[in-house]
Amino acid sequence: MSIELFEAYAFCPRCGAARHSTQPPRPFRCHACGYTVFFGPVAAVGGIIVNEAGKVLLLVRAREPGKGLLGMPGGFVDPEESGEEALHREVFEEVGIKITNTSYLMTAPNRYLYQGVQIPVVDLFFVAEVAQGQQIAPEHTEVAEWMWTDLTDEVLENMAFKSNQIALEFYRRGLENG
Ligand SMILES: [Zn+2]
Known part of the structure; x- marks a missing residue:
């Protein structure tokens, strides 16, 4: 409800x-x-963070919405903050790593169910690389597990948010097309 x-x-x-x-x-x-x-929608960011082996960092969400499903590091943009700044801040807060070579990918609409109210969101997606020498240190209230993974169909079907799935499919198509 x-x-x-x-x-x-x-x-x-x-x-x-x-x-x-x-x-x-x-x-x-x-x-x-x-x-x-x-x-109008509030802005949020999501990061497709890639390691040296080309695997993508995905998280098992520790809380609702989408508890137990997969997400990417990210979150809401604060007032007076750019999308890039929000991405760096949220990634560091959630998984304790610094990222580099950030580039814009695409946007997609999303909805965030909070306290029984559907909040309209626009998700801004970026691709970034994990900086050298960074160790994942997850924030356990938000992140139940984390993994470096290939973007298989099974992985994409387990994303908590359709917008994340769309962005990962878009990214994967770009890799396939060189
Ligand atoms: Zn009034």
Whole structure:
């Protein structure tokens, strides 16, 4: 059971007035004070991190959404932060490594179910290499297991998020086509 983000706004977050039922869902516009909430996606990053052998770093997620399924290192972009900065920060927070040679790959829409609310997300995907001499040190509240893996069909089918699967397929096609 979940609701869309706009449905979670029953009251104006600035003045507290109840939402008029006649208001269109997007954006939320307060009839009392005019405050407007746009329900565009929040930005998140995902890293396809490759080692010297060409294997990709994937993680078994330790928590919902997608607990027990595979994910790639990444997370939400903070205010005043670039996608590249967010990627470096999130990778270091989750698996304790520094990355290098980061390049943009593609974007894909995603949804993140949080506390029963569907949050629209746009995922920004990058390819990066693990820097020399780095040892994986996972953050155990987020990462149950980690692996350097080939991108087999079985691996791709076990990704927690469709957007991750799409990005990995896109990356794999690029490798196949040289
Ligand atoms: Zn208001």
